[in-house]
Amino acid sequence: MLELSDVLEAHERVRETSRHTPLERSHTYSAMTGADVHLKLETFQRTGAFKIRGATNRIATLSESQKEVGVVTASAGNHAQGVALAATRVGVDSTIVMPEHAPNSKVEATRSYGAEVVLAGTDYAEAAERAHEIEREEGRTYVHAFDDEMVMAGQGTIGLEILEDCPDVETVVVPIGGGGLISGVATAVKERNPDVRVIGVQAKGASSAASSLEKGERVTIDGVHTIADGIATRSIGERTFEHIREHVDEVVTVSDPEIAVATIYLLERSKTLVEGAGAVPLAALLFDKFAYEDDETIVPVLSGGNIDLNTLTNVIVRGLVETGRYLKIRTVLSDQPGALARLLEIFTAHRTNIYAIHHDRTSRDVEMSDTEVEIDLEMRGPDHVEEFLADLREAGYEVDVLV
Known part of the structure; x- marks a missing residue:
């Protein structure tokens, strides 16, 4: 088993290559959760991630x-x-x-x-x-990505930095793919201060660690389905499984929509770009996936920021949908002059902003006397969406929410 001495030796080996990354208190997430939240920003690491x-x-x-x-x-x-x-x-x-x-x-x-x-x-x-x-x-x-003691020891240097920069930490929240990161961090943290909780987080579509702990043996899942490609592994390692069982207090899972919401919050509120794997610790905190006390000092490890721009576009859109700020609808109008204008009067009353509109008189899905309309809208939150849709339906429009 990996020991604290291995992590301390690793710290001497990696100090000239890796950076001691920032650990910053977030007023935003502290206010949102009631905890005392400090972000460990491995997004500023060389190569953009902890690896x-x-x-x-x-x-x-x-x-x-x-x-x-x-x-x-x-x-x-x-x-x-x-x-x-x-x-x-x-x-x-x-x-x-x-x-x-x-x-x-x-x-x-x-x-x-x-x-x-x-x-x-x-x-x-x-x-x-x-x-x-x-x-x-x-x-x-x-060089194994996670199931190697020397790799785990190197990743564990993050735990040393957290304890140095935030000695009052009470809970550390760490993403889990194969388990190398959390094995190293948990070893360093627990051997220095056994009272600190270590919470692991996986994507629901790649939850091999959670399944393994539940069954009491290492499990390989059939496939992975998540936007968090950095933790999209079908199984955790043999060595990491033992370290997780020994040192990690709890493993929870988050959904892709929850990951997307955490990602856009980090972009918008913290001006920090993360990949899916880097967002899962904050997602677990924001969506109450584990219990914590008011004012508890919590450190989510934002493990990396290397997100593909095409993926980022999809994540942003999904995050806006989940937070009620983007809406795409479909409805059918009578194919007569003024029908679209009457529909748009409701839009104006609700101060909705149109991104795009597609007006199709030739769709096979509607009668020849009707026309199909698809509209992309900027909204102001879940309540705004609910009120807007209710008024449309009260006015007699049959509305399908597409996204």
Whole structure:
């Protein structure tokens, strides 16, 4: 089992490569939740995520012969960038296998750090299979994304920084993919101060840790379905499972819509860009996924900010929908002059702003004497949406909410 001494040694190895990232109190989330919320901003880490810590520590412990042959790993993106940079800094050749549908921004960033990138498989598990083939074929050392004590120890340096910058912390909230981050952080925090709670958070569509703890044995789920690609793994590691059972107080899950809401809050209120995996700790806090006391000092670890811009667009729209600020509706009008104007009078009365409108007289879904209208609207919140839809229906319009 990983020990505090391993994390302390890792701290000495990684200090020149990784940054001591900010830990900032948030007045916004403290007011929203009643807790004393401090954000650990690994979004400002080199490569944009925490993974550089574990990769640097693991590569620093390679033998000279291992360094000469080089390393290989599999990753959905952040570990890839961490290994690529850590290896390049010390002159070690690296090959990174990424899923075929990995965000292009992460693929290009990994290449820019000096690695050879191989695209293979539909998810992390299939990419890892190809990476192990390369390991056997070329004799490279496999740098596991999470199930390696030296990788865990490197990630655990975040826990040391939290305790240093916020000695009164009572709860640390950490995302879980394969479990390397929370294993390292929980080991460092619990061995320094056993009274601090450690809460793990997974996406509902990738809840292998939660399922494993419930069944008392490591579980591999059939597939993953989440916008949080950085934690989209089908199983946690064998080693990380034991560390989670030993040190983590509770594991909870959040939905993709909840992740989206946390993401847009961070963008809008904190001016902080996070990826889905980085938003899940705040989502768990905002949506009351675990119990806490008033004024309890809570540190959500925002683990990374490497989000693909196409994904970000979808996340923002979904977050606006969930918070009642974006609405897309469909209705049918009589195909007569003035019908659309009469509809828009209701819009004007409610001060709704139109993003886009599509007026289709040829749709096969309506009578030839009618016309179909789809309208995208800017709204002011859930109450505004509810009142607006109620007035439309009271006026005799049949309205379908599309998003």
